[in-house]
Amino acid sequence: IAGITQAPTSQILAAGRRMTLRCTQDMRHNAMYWYRQDLGLGLRLIHYSNTAGTTGKGEVPDGYSVSRANTDDFPLTLASAVPSQTSVYFCASSDTPQTPIYGYTFGSGTRLTVV
Amino acid sequence: RKEVEQDPGPFNVPEGATVAFNCTYSNSASQSFFWYRQDCRKEPKLLMSVYSSGNEDGRFTAQLNRASQYISLLIRDSKLSDSATYLCVVTAGGSSASKIIFGSGTRLSIRP
Numbered sequence: 001i002a003g004i005t006q007a008p009t010s011q012i013l014a015a016g017r018r019m020t021l022r023c024t025q026d027m028r029h030n031a032m033y034w035y036r037q038d039l040g041l042g043l044r045l046i047h048y049s050n051t052a053g054t055t056g057k058g059e060v061p062d063g064y065s066v067s068r069a070n071t072d073d074f075p076l077t078l079a080s081a082v083p084s085q086t087s088v089y090f091c092a093s094s095d096t097p098q099t100p101i102y103g104y105t106f107g108s109g110t111r112l113t114v115v
Numbered sequence: 116r117k118e119v120e121q122d123p124g125p126f127n128v129p130e131g132a133t134v135a136f137n138c139t140y141s142n143s144a145s146q147s148f149f150w151y152r153q154d155c156r157k158e159p160k161l162l163m164s165v166y167s168s169g170n171e172d173g174r175f176t177a178q179l180n181r182a183s184q185y186i187s188l189l190i191r192d193s194k195l196s197d198s199a200t201y202l203c204v205v206t207a208g209g210s211s212a213s214k215i216i217f218g219s220g221t222r223l224s225i226r227p
Binding site: 033035040041042043045048090097102103104105108109 | 159204218
């Protein structure tokens, strides 16, 4: 089934630890995104990639890094987790960044709790 | 002012009612518009794109008003299964993904 796979589904992480959230898509979409969703704040863009080999900063990039070595994978790394990074993280993709014909497709999310 | 604003609701309406809500945006250069639906603890899913001429998909109608800079979503003959949060998405055009803005969502609750 075509779509986006995120792993893990949920995680409890000790503050100060490093963690990588995985995201893989099989739709050959050019653009990929990482969002965090917090109650009352909606979806906020962390990092994005318009195409393989390029990345950019979104609205809330501090404390996070990404890489886009190929079309399918877009991992998000928290170098040293802090409690304020407790959130639900969604990976998304689209055929093009700005005017996607079919909108944006989301993964099922990773619930991260930093203690 | 937020770039994209939605009434958070909740809208609590009886089954069978018609309900509508708007989403306003501040960037007049915005080019693409979408409505997404998000169920509790699930990922957002595309409900419909919003075209300049307006578009309809079954019980759902989306409209774009560029002059007043808002999009709307109308749901007719509402069903219990329509209960969800509805997010609007606005993109500013260009080649970068940095100008894709999600509204905070409008909660809709349909009661029997």
